Amino acid sequence: MEVLKIATAGSVDDGKSTLIGRILYDTQSLTTDKLEAIEAKSKANGFDYLDFSLATDGLVAEREQGITIDVAHIYFSSKTKSYIVADTPGHIEYTRNMVTGASTSQASIILVDARKGVIEQTYRHFFINNLLRVKDIIVAINKMDLVDFSESIYEEIKADFQEMIAKSEYKEQNITFIPVSALLGDNVVATSENTPWYSGNTLLDHLEGLEAQDVYEQSHMRFPVQMVIRPKQTHFHDFRGYAGKIYGDDLEVGDEITVLPSLTTSRVKEIYFFDQKFDKAGRGSSCTITLEDDLNISRGDMIVKNAERPNVGKQLEAKVCWMDTKELQPGTQYFLQSGSNRILAKIKGVSGVIHTDFSGEDITANSLKLNEVGNVNILMSRPLAYDSYTENKISGSFILIDAHTNTTAGVGFVK
């Protein structure tokens, strides 16, 4: 069975959690004990309907306030697919958690409240999905029951959204619009009788039709070394294996490789997965490889194919999405971590804050506040092997770690 990773997005109260709860309910994915708990809690809250958001809002604070604070990961399966759903918060304060959920998802369902239309947070979330290059976007225009299932309202919102799409940078995104009522179930799993003017798929049918893909996508082979395995046992006395996960493309025994940043070269001798040897391993595989030559390789190095070298340097330009209350200021030090590589880095400068409503850039800005996205110039203490994010998602992205609090303060996308 294929696994499809999806995330929700959209402003607070647009109905994201309710929608996921509704899908779970309509696909009989809620176990009896969980359903009973939802029934009891809905009743206790004085609702005469089932509050499906309770299926994902698992924290006490969330249930008290009726909002989502952090991502919930939900699992269900249909006949053809397994789904991993990241139900994310809409509140601006928790944007970092929305980015967390979206970063590992192939598809995003962006909800819009039909009564409110496209608002600031819709712009921001679409912008982030664009920045992350999430492949499939479903715009679910929700709460259609509260606008009498009006076709004209649906069309107006769709037109507003399309105006925004026209300004976006990542054009290969597949975008689909669906009018739904998460609360009542219209066009979620079952086709609605209230929208005769809509001839498209229901949300679930649409998801079922998507081709599941690895979020890291096909590109050049990248093998970030996580650790060196040296068993030093009699049987494996001279064994020196490099453990890591293969990204981008296949790796084969005999492949001519370059180690970065040292630029030393060798050939792949063996590929191990546990105690078995393989001639070839596909992307996504965590394996251990050995090389023909004894090279000095350690954690953080990257192994690539000779003909497909990435950039190597001490300086890079990136779009950074800031997630810390402490502002990003030029001159400050952070640890830059990309995969297994962590390097001390210094912010050289911020050359502008990008408006997340696609209205351009504020080039006078020289710092980044919480939830802002900006162009940042970074200097590193050691050379890093990197790609542009559009070419390779793993070697083209990184996190910035605050050197004092150790928190993950921002995420960067190499230009």
Next chain:
Amino acid sequence: MELVTKDRNTIDPLEAIETHNNTATLAINPLESEAIYIFREVVAQFEKPVLLFSGGKDSITLVRLAQKAFYPSKIPFPLLHIDTGHNFPETIAFRDKLVKELGVELIVRYVQDSIDQGKVIEEKGKYASRNSLQTTTLLDALEEFKFDAAIGGARRDEEKARAKERIFSVRDDFGQWDEKNQRPELFDHLNGKISLGQNVRVFPISNWTELDVWSYIAKEKIEIPSIYFAHTRKTFVRDGMIWSADDAVYREEDEVVEERLVRFRTVGDMSCTAAVLSDAVTLEKVVEEIRASTISERGARIDDKRSEAAMEKRKQQGYF
């Protein structure tokens, strides 16, 4: 032979090696690859990791994944078992055998010792359980050995508060989980940097479901304790759940003991783990049963039924 990581979730219990046109292909699951990746990150990023081993199916699965992650080296960290004293005897025997085979170090710390030292007070009466007392023993053990990363087998599909947990989940000096202020976790860039006094809980099988675990156990032919299979046991019924009639489980006089054909879906402290009626005597039958089941695994855990937010509260205090 060729290794591919297929985008499929449920691990096929059938033989994984397929042969087409003379090339044999081993298809591994992305979840398995992800778990191995996480194990390696833990060992590379932390000074003193430990694997929390309960003897249950999830921790047994973790052990297998750790073996794969570091082969041909041995598992480079010890196992820690917090013994409530109310274990099923089958799981203890199983644990000792496994540890011997793997040649890894096993550390055992006892809840009874925490009680004797007056650090925790034993619960009394009908719903008494040592489950929540474990937390103190666990935190003490982490401190005693200065472990900075504790690897556990919790899964996000188990419970609504667990659905919110990160893969690298930071705990403060008191072992507390600050659920409203978790670090963002992006792509495969796992941030294991911590300050003095903090430690991290790591969950390599976060994204696995109960069915994934069972299918994996079946596929890998992993040995598991016998209580996971249907067996005849002296039991009694309370609140619609089936309990083992054992000294460790409090029983009222009017609660009648009967022999039933049962198995356990989850193995915790005996006093809070209920059995289910089952005739599944093989792994294949167990997989079938899970697939068809309409109640969740933790539906049989009385510790979660104490209150709506039982798990979240225990986690805040440092529970696994």
